[in-house]
Amino acid sequence: MKYLFLFFPFLSLISWSQNYNLDSLSHLDYQQLHNSDLNDVWGYTDEFGNEYALVGAEKGVSVVDISDPQNPVEVYWHTGMTSVWRDIKTFGDYAYVTTEADDGLLIIDLSPLPNSPITNTNNYFNISNYWSSAHNLYIDENGVAYIFGSNRGNGGAIMLDVFTNPMQPMELGTYDNWYIHDGVVVNDVLYAAHINDGFFTIVDVSDKQNPVILGSQVTPSSFAHNIWPSDDQNYVFTTDELSRSFIAAYDVSDPSNIFEVDRVQSSPGSGVVPHNAHVNGDFLITSYYADGVVVHDISEPSNLVEVARYDTYPGTANFTIGNWGAFPYFASGTIIATDIENGLFILGPQYDYASRIEGTITNQNNGNPIQGVEVKILGDNQVERSLVNGNYKTGIGVAGNYTIRYEKYGFLPQEIPISLLANSVIVQDVQLEPLPQYSVTIKVVDDSNNPMLGADVKIVHEGVSFDLQSNGLGEVSQNVSYADTFFVAAGQWGKITECTNVQFSPIENQLTLVLETGFMDDFTFDFGWSETSSAQEGDWERGIPFINYAPNNRTSPDNDSPNDCGGFCFVTGNQKEEYVKNGEVILISPVFDLTNYTAPFLNYERWFYHKYGYEPFNDTLRIAISNGTEIIEIDKQGYDEAILDVWIPKLFLISDYLAPTSTMQIFIQTSNYDLTDNITNAAFDNFYITDGSPLNDNKDVSVDPEIKVFPNPFQNKIFIDGIRPNSQIELFSIEGKNMKLEISITDNSAVINAVSLSAGVYLLHVDGAVQTIVKR
Numbered sequence: 001m002k003y004l005f006l007f008f009p010f011l012s013l014i015s016w017s018q019n020y021n022l023d024s025l026s027h028l029d030y031q032q033l034h035n036s037d038l039n040d041v042w043g044y045t046d047e048f049g050n051e052y053a054l055v056g057a058e059k060g061v062s063v064v065d066i067s068d069p070q071n072p073v074e075v076y077w078h079t080g081m082t083s084v085w086r087d088i089k090t091f092g093d094y095a096y097v098t099t100e101a102d103d104g105l106l107i108i109d110l111s112p113l114p115n116s117p118i119t120n121t122n123n124y125f126n127i128s129n130y131w132s133s134a135h136n137l138y139i140d141e142n143g144v145a146y147i148f149g150s151n152r153g154n155g156g157a158i159m160l161d162v163f164t165n166p167m168q169p170m171e172l173g174t175y176d177n178w179y180i181h182d183g184v185v186v187n188d189v190l191y192a193a194h195i196n197d198g199f200f201t202i203v204d205v206s207d208k209q210n211p212v213i214l215g216s217q218v219t220p221s222s223f224a225h226n227i228w229p230s231d232d233q234n235y236v237f238t239t240d241e242l243s244r245s246f247i248a249a250y251d252v253s254d255p256s257n258i259f260e261v262d263r264v265q266s267s268p269g270s271g272v273v274p275h276n277a278h279v280n281g282d283f284l285i286t287s288y289y290a291d292g293v294v295v296h297d298i299s300e301p302s303n304l305v306e307v308a309r310y311d312t313y314p315g316t317a318n319f320t321i322g323n324w325g326a327f328p329y330f331a332s333g334t335i336i337a338t339d340i341e342n343g344l345f346i347l348g349p350q351y352d353y354a355s356r357i358e359g360t361i362t363n364q365n366n367g368n369p370i371q372g373v374e375v376k377i378l379g380d381n382q383v384e385r386s387l388v389n390g391n392y393k394t395g396i397g398v399a400g401n402y403t404i405r406y407e408k409y410g411f412l413p414q415e416i417p418i419s420l421l422a423n424s425v426i427v428q429d430v431q432l433e434p435l436p437q438y439s440v441t442i443k444v445v446d447d448s449n450n451p452m453l454g455a456d457v458k459i460v461h462e463g464v465s466f467d468l469q470s471n472g473l474g475e476v477s478q479n480v481s482y483a484d485t486f487f488v489a490a491g492q493w494g495k496i497t498e499c500t501n502v503q504f505s506p507i508e509n510q511l512t513l514v515l516e517t518g519f520m521d522d523f524t525f526d527f528g529w530s531e532t533s534s535a536q537e538g539d540w541e542r543g544i545p546f547i548n549y550a551p552n553n554r555t556s557p558d559n560d561s562p563n564d565c566g567g568f569c570f571v572t573g574n575q576k577e578e579y580v581k582n583g584e585v586i587l588i589s590p591v592f593d594l595t596n597y598t599a600p601f602l603n604y605e606r607w608f609y610h611k612y613g614y615e616p617f618n619d620t621l622r623i624a625i626s627n628g629t630e631i632i633e634i635d636k637q638g639y640d641e642a643i644l645d646v647w648i649p650k651l652f653l654i655s656d657y658l659a660p661t662s663t664m665q666i667f668i669q670t671s672n673y674d675l676t677d678n679i680t681n682a683a684f685d686n687f688y689i690t691d692g693s694p695l696n697d698n699k700d701v702s703v704d705p706e707i708k709v710f711p712n713p714f715q716n717k718i719f720i721d722g723i724r725p726n727s728q729i730e731l732f733s734i735e736g737k738n739m740k741l742e743i744s745i746t747d748n749s750a751v752i753n754a755v756s757l758s759a760g761v762y763l764l765h766v767d768g769a770v771q772t773i774v775k776r
Contacts, residue, residue: 021308021350025069028344037403038338040325042088046113053336056086069334069346076118087136094166098134122167140185148180155179159208173208182226191227198222202255221245226276235301239274243318249301266291271318272355274371282327289644290322291622293337297354305354305395312339355420356395364431409464410481436482438506440501444474445489447516456525460487493527499565505549519592520688522564528590535583538573546575554645561605561647563704569685580680584671594660603651606638607683619680621670628663713774730765
C-alpha cells in the first residue's frame with residue numbers, strides 16, 4: 001500500500017450507484033421452487049472443480065450446481081422439519097446441517113456429485129449424550145465439528161470428530177460455560193460469540209477435554225452474534241444483530257489485552273441490522289439483512305472501508321429481513337447469498353482496495369490536537385471523528401476526486417478538495433481555526449426575586465450542551481462562539497423548571513429566569529429519582545429516548561412527551577435495544593411535601609408498550625403514590641393496541657386515595673418474566689403537582705362505559721353514542737386549552753369535526769367526565 005503526503009488541493013467529483021463492485025449473475029426464487037423462505041448458505045466444490053451452493057431453507061436443504069453461475073440448477077432437495085434456522089458447513093465430501101427444529105445433525109454424503117444422485121443421509125442425535133437441535137456449527141481444518149447453541153447444557157460448543165467416521169461422529173469434549181450463537185476455530189483456537197451474554201471469548205481447545213479461556217471482550221451493543229478472525233489471527237471482526245449496531249474490529253494479538261480498533265455501519269442512521277461477517281483475505285463479506293451483501297477492505301483493520309455492495313432486498317428495514325447469509329470462498333471468486341424472502345443470489349465480485357486518507361487535526365492557534373472533529377467525505381454516508389490525539393482515518397471504496405469536510409463546534413469548518421487513489425493512503429494534516437468567543441450570563445431567581453444557589457442550568461446550541469450550576473449570586477457564565485438562538489433551561493427540585501429559546505450575541509448576552517415554587521420534573525435535569533431492579537435487562541434510565549423496533553411497531557418512544565422542555569424522560573431499556581426482561585423495574589421519585597397544598601393534583605404522562613411473544617399479553621404498567629405511611633395504586637395500564645406508542649396524560653386528586661403529607665413519593669413499576677416473555681417497555685415524563693385541577697377542576701373520572709367514543713385513535717371525526725340530548729361535550733388539549741370544535745348533537749349521538757386538529761393526545765369531556773383520545 002502506498003502512502004502519499006499531500007500539500008496541494010485537487011478538484012472534487014463523486015458518482016457511483018448503490019450497487020457497485022458486485023454484479024448479479026443469476027438468481028433462484030425459492031418461493032417458486034419450494035414455497036420456502038431461506039436462511040444460511042455454504043459452499044462445496046467437488047473433485048472436478050464443480051461448485052455448489054448448499055442452501056438452508058425453512059423447509060429443508062437445497063444443493064444447487066452453480067458451476068455455470070449464470071445458469072444455476074438445483075440437483076438435490078432434502079425435506080426437513082420446518083425451522084427459521086438452518087446452518088451448513090462441509091468437511092471433505094460431507095455436508096453437516098444444524099437446525100433449531102428437532103432434526104439433530106443432518107449429514108449429507110455429497111460424494112456422488114456430479115455423476116450420480118445424492119442418496120446417503122443421516123440424522124445424528126448422539127444417543128449416548130443426547131441433543132436434538134442446535135443453532136450453528138463450524139468445522140475446523142482437522143475435521144472437528146463444533147456444534148453451537150444445542151438444546152443440551154448451556155448450549156455451548158459440543159466437539160465432534162467427523163474425520164474418522166463422517167456419517168457417525170464421535171464426541172470429543174465440550175466448552176459449555178455460556179451459550180454460543182456462532183463461532184470459528186482455527187489452529188485449535190475457538191472464537192466464540194456469546195450473543196445472550198454480550199461478549200466473545202477466545203479459547204484454546206487443543207485439549208478437547210480441558211478448554212482454556214485466553215480472553216474475552218464485550219461488543220459494541222453487548223449482543224455478540226457472529227465472529228470471524230483475520231487470516232493471521234491477530235484481529236477478529238464481530239457483528240451485533242441489533243438495529244443501529246456495528247461491525248467491529250478488535251486487536252486480539254494478545255488475547256489477555258483485547259481492544260477495539262474500529263467499527264463501521266453500512267448505512268449510518270438507517271437502523272439496518274448486521275448479521276454474519278466472513279473474512280476472505282483482505283476483505284470482509286457481510287450479510288447485512290436489508291442492505292444485502294456488503295464488502296469492506298480490512299487490510300487496515302483500524303480503518304474499515306466499504307468497497308462493494310449488492311442489495312438483495314427491495315427497500316430498507318431496521319429489523320431482521322433480507323440477506324441472511326453470504327459465502328465468499330469459491331476458487332472462482334463467486335459469492336452466493338441467501339435472502340430470506342427473495343431467494344438465492346449468485347454474485348460476481350470485483351475486489352478493489354480502498355482509497356484512504358488519514359492525518360492529525362490540530363488547533364491553529366496553539367497546535368494542540370483536537371478530539372471529536374467530524375471528518376466526512378462529501379457524498380459518502382460515513383462520518384469519522386478524530387481521536388484524543390487528533391488523529392483521524394477514513395476512506396472510500398471508489399478512487400477519484402472528492403472534497404473532505406472537517407467540522408467541530410467552536411471551530412471554523414474546512415472543506416479540502418483532494419484526489420484519492422486506490423490502494424493508497426493519503427496523509428492530510430489539518431489545522432482548524434477557533435471561532436471568537438464571548439460570555440453569556442444566566443441568572444436564576446426564585447418567585448421572590450432571590451438569587452438561587454445550586455440551580456441546574458442547561459445551555460444548548462447545535463446539539464452541544466453546557467450543564468452548569470448557579471453560584472451564590474444565582475448566576476452561571478459560559479463562553480460561546482455563535483450569535484444565534486440558544487435553548488436555555490433552569491430548574492431545581494421544589495421549583496418549576498423554566499425553559500426558553502433566546503437570541504444571544506456579544507451585545508445581548510444576559511438572561512434572567514424566574515423559578516416558581518412547586519413540584520415539577522420533565523427530566524431535563526437529574527433531580528435524584530432512584531431505580532430498583534430485579535430484571536436481567538431493561539432498567540429505568542433518564543435520557544433521550546432511543547427508538548427500538550419490532551416488525552410494524554416502535555417498542556420504545558421516538559421522543560419524550562411533546563408537552564414539556566427538552567427531550568428527556570425516564571424510559572426502560574434505553575440505548576441498547578433492550579426491554580424489561582425476567583424481572584421487575586421500579587422508578588421512585590424524590591420526596592415531596594404537599595402539606596401547603598389545598599387540593600393537590602398529581603399530573604404526569606406515561607407510555608407503555610407490551611406485545612409479541614407469549615400470549616395472552618399480561619404485563620402491566622402500575623403507578624402508585626405513597627404518603628410515607630401507606631402506598632396506594634392509582635393507575636395501571638395493560639395491553640391495549642390503541643395506546644401502543646402513544647404518550648397518555650393522567651391526573652389524579654391525591655386526597656381521593658390517601659392523605660397528603662410532607663413525605664410523598666410516586667412509584668412507577670412494570671415487569672416481564674421469562675415464562676411469559678414479551679417485549680415490554682415503559683416511559684414516564686412531565687411529572688408535576690398542581691393545586692387544583694389544571695382542567696377546570698374536572699377530576700380524572702372515566703366517561704360512562706355506556707357512552708361509546710370511536711374511533712380511538714381518530715383522524716378527521718369523533719363519534720359519540722349513548723349521550724343525553726343535553727350533554728355537555730368539549731375537547732381540550734392536554735394543556736387545558738378548549739379546542740372549540742364544531743360539535744353536532746342529535747338525540748343520543750354526537751359528531752365532532754376534528755379535521756383542523758394536529759396529531760396528538762386530547763381530553764374529551766362528556767358531562768364533566770374525561771376520556772383520553774388520540775389523533776393519528
